[in-house]
Amino acid sequence: MQQAVISVNHLYKAYQTAAGDFPVLKDVNLQVLTGDYVAIMGPSGSGKSTFMNILGCLDMPSAGSYVLDGYAVATMSADQVAKVRNQTIGFVFQGFNLLARASLLDNVALPLVYAGVSKEERHARARVLLEKVGLSKHMHSHPNQISGGQQQRVAIARALVNQPRLILADEPTGNLDSTTSEEIMAIFDGLNQEGITIVLVTHETDIAEHAKRQVRFLDGKIVQDTGVTTQGGSAG
Amino acid sequence: MFSAMLGEAWHAMGANRLRTFLTMLGMVIGVSAVVLMMAIGQGAEASVKRSISAMGSHLFVVLSGPPRMGGARTATGNAPSLNVRDATAMNELYGVVGVAPVTMGKGQVVYASNNWNTDIIGTTPEYMDIRGWSLSAGYPFSSSDTRSATRVALLGKTVVQNLFGEEDVDPVGKTIRINQRPFVVLGVLDSKGQTLDGRDQDDTIIVPLTTAQRKLFGNQLPGTVRQIMVQAESDNVMGMVEEALNSLLNQRHNIREGADSDFSVRNLTAIANSAAETARTMSLLLGAIASVSLLVGGIGIMNIMLVSVTERTREIGIRMAIGARERDILMQFLLEAIMISIVGCLIGIVIGVGGAILVSAFTQAEVIISSASVLIAFSVAASIGVFFGFYPARKAARLNPIEALRYQ
Numbered sequence: 001m002q003q004a005v006i007s008v009n010h011l012y013k014a015y016q017t018a019a020g021d022f023p024v025l026k027d028v029n030l031q032v033l034t035g036d037y038v039a040i041m042g043p044s045g046s047g048k049s050t051f052m053n054i055l056g057c058l059d060m061p062s063a064g065s066y067v068l069d070g071y072a073v074a075t076m077s078a079d080q081v082a083k084v085r086n087q088t089i090g091f092v093f094q095g096f097n098l099l100a101r102a103s104l105l106d107n108v109a110l111p112l113v114y115a116g117v118s119k120e121e122r123h124a125r126a127r128v129l130l131e132k133v134g135l136s137k138h139m140h141s142h143p144n145q146i147s148g149g150q151q152q153r154v155a156i157a158r159a160l161v162n163q164p165r166l167i168l169a170d171e172p173t174g175n176l177d178s179t180t181s182e183e184i185m186a187i188f189d190g191l192n193q194e195g196i197t198i199v200l201v202t203h204e205t206d207i208a209e210h211a212k213r214q215v216r217f218l219d220g221k222i223v224q225d226t227g228v229t230t231q232g233g234s235a236g
Numbered sequence: 237m238f239s240a241m242l243g244e245a246w247h248a249m250g251a252n253r254l255r256t257f258l259t260m261l262g263m264v265i266g267v268s269a270v271v272l273m274m275a276i277g278q279g280a281e282a283s284v285k286r287s288i289s290a291m292g293s294h295l296f297v298v299l300s301g302p303p304r305m306g307g308a309r310t311a312t313g314n315a316p317s318l319n320v321r322d323a324t325a326m327n328e329l330y331g332v333v334g335v336a337p338v339t340m341g342k343g344q345v346v347y348a349s350n351n352w353n354t355d356i357i358g359t360t361p362e363y364m365d366i367r368g369w370s371l372s373a374g375y376p377f378s379s380s381d382t383r384s385a386t387r388v389a390l391l392g393k394t395v396v397q398n399l400f401g402e403e404d405v406d407p408v409g410k411t412i413r414i415n416q417r418p419f420v421v422l423g424v425l426d427s428k429g430q431t432l433d434g435r436d437q438d439d440t441i442i443v444p445l446t447t448a449q450r451k452l453f454g455n456q457l458p459g460t461v462r463q464i465m466v467q468a469e470s471d472n473v474m475g476m477v478e479e480a481l482n483s484l485l486n487q488r489h490n491i492r493e494g495a496d497s498d499f500s501v502r503n504l505t506a507i508a509n510s511a512a513e514t515a516r517t518m519s520l521l522l523g524a525i526a527s528v529s530l531l532v533g534g535i536g537i538m539n540i541m542l543v544s545v546t547e548r549t550r551e552i553g554i555r556m557a558i559g560a561r562e563r564d565i566l567m568q569f570l571l572e573a574i575m576i577s578i579v580g581c582l583i584g585i586v587i588g589v590g591g592a593i594l595v596s597a598f599t600q601a602e603v604i605i606s607s608a609s610v611l612i613a614f615s616v617a618a619s620i621g622v623f624f625g626f627y628p629a630r631k632a633a634r635l636n637p638i639e640a641l642r643y644q
């Protein structure tokens with residue numbers, strides 16, 4: 001049996017607003033096995049980003065359980081959650097979220113700072129990843145000197161630098177044109193082939209088709225799931 | 237990890253140079269004020285201490301005329317009530333090691349074409365020891381000079397400068413005129429500098445008591461003096477000696493108990509010590525006032541750090557999203573605050589020390605730059621960085637990652 005990287009059961013999330021509690025996620029259940037490649041789709045406001053943020057341990061659910069890599073997130077200390085964000089998960093944002101002041105190399109190496117890696121190794125590993133996403137020439141540029149597609153590559157390199165088991169991407173191609181989107185998706189495809197589990201959110205069907213499995217959100221619930229994909233070949 | 241954070245803090249400081257500079261300015265002004273004020277205060281204290289030791293220790297001065305409230309001493313038209321025999325009697329008191337009757341007045345001094353107006357002190361040879369005068373040239377007069385009222389004089393440095401000028405004339409052996417009368421210069425007094433109240437102690441001439449009385453200030457009753465200096469053996473016997481002096485003089489002057497006396501005994505050492513106390517209080521006060529500006533500087537740092545945390549909320553969110561712990565964020569902002577205050581402090585020390593050197597160069601005031609005061613300023617500044625940086629840093633560390641990321 002394949003081990004579940006993500007196991008979400010009866011998850012609820014409500015935002016406290018001035019007009020009272022505003023429920024966004026209503027009983028969401030999802031299992032994602034190692035090596036899976038999941039695309040989450042659904043109309044605007046259906047709760048996709050809210051769900052991704054909970055998966056990324058950036059936000060906490062109101063009720064229900066989230067077990068990540070065998071550990072219940074709700075029982076973790078703040079430092080343990082930080083460590084999970086640092087080492088288990090690589091999060092890719094729609095808006096790239098790079099540090100404007102830092103060079104691309106420093107941006108990619110930043111998670112390693114919090115992992116306590118030495119400077120030489122930080123830079124060595126960041127260099128390898130920038131090469132992998134085809135940006136070794138721009139190592140010392142700053143984010144405002146490169147295109148959106150290139151910024152997203154840097155963000156992906158940063159997400160990968162600590163060798164996470166899971167990549168979460170909320171509309172990673174949302175700000176990019178279709179050609180650039182295809183280039184970014186090619187990177188994700190390659191990562192999944194290397195065995196990294198990927199969950200991404202997208203509005204576009206052709207992007208979603210890169211994934212092995214499509215999950216559809218509607219009004220805070222999963223209304224459609226192409227099912228847990230059988231592992232192609234590498235299943236053990 | 238730590239060095240990476242130091243580097244980032246350094247970077248962040250450079251990101252908004254003008255703002256960092258202005259924030260630092262508060263620290264710079266505060267620290268330089270503290271260093272400067274402490275230098276001036278300690279200098280003042282030291283010069284007070286020096287003039288106390290120059291004055292001589294365990295000293296009383298017995299003044300003729302009734303004691304006055306408030307200690308103001310004005311010249312009375314009356315003849316002095318003390319005389320030389322009082323001084324001789326005091327010598328017999330237990331605990332007294334030296335007595336010197338003193339009469340004084342102004343004198344016009346002439347040497348060649350040079351003219352100078354100065355204080356003339358007529359006294360006995362004991363005076364030199366009691367007041368701690370020593371000679372840089374020549375030798376002192378003796379009791380035989382006092383007995384026979386010889387016309388010899390010891391000149392203070394200021395008098396020598398004004399009479400003999402810059403020329404390399406050895407004053408010893410030269411004849412000068414004091415109030416028209418010729419005097420032979422016997423010796424030159426070692427320099428003592430200024431008194432507590434800023435008078436030049438070197439602007440003086442010492443002559444034998446009898447010479448002063450008979451040949452310079454002839455209008456006084458023979459044998460009377462305006463004051464008698466008395467030196468006690470040690471601090472411990474000061475109280476006893478004071479009482480003994482009072483009862484001795486009351487007895488000698490036939491003053492009944494309860495009646496007004498015609499003399500007053502003053503403990504000079506106590507007066508000097510209270511002056512030293514005043515100087516210390518002043519220097520503390522100066523330091524305290526300067527510390528207020530340090531506090532204001534600290535508040536400036538806190539203010540800017542709060543602005544910085546708000547501005548960089550998104551950055552904080554990003555850092556948290558990729559694995560920064562609360563204490564990483566806390567350290568980052570704390571380091572920034574500490575760095576601003578320490579760099580500001582270093583600049584402030586340089587300016588403060590420079591200012592102190594300027595002050596000592598352009599005024600007569602003595603300044604003392606002690607490494608202790610620099611160290612204190614430095615550690616206070618560093619603590620201010622920690623203290624005022626902590627709240628903003630904690631505010632940053634406590635941010636919720638998703639809310640921080642959403643912040644526009």
Ligand SMILES: Nc1ncnc2c1ncn2[C@@H]1O[C@H](COP(=O)(O)OP(=O)(O)OP(=O)(O)O)[C@@H](O)[C@H]1O
Pocket residue numbers: 015016017022024042043044045046047048049050051
């Ligand atoms: N911090 C918040 N406070 C209150 N309501 C919120 C907050 N964040 C999101 N919501 C609400 O929750 C709902 C779901 O938002 P969410 O961002 O998860 O949608 P989404 O599926 O990602 O939409 P999109 O496709 O536009 O990105 C929306 O109705 C939104 O208004």
Ligand SMILES: [Mg+2]
Pocket residue numbers: 048049050170
């Ligand atoms: Mg969204």
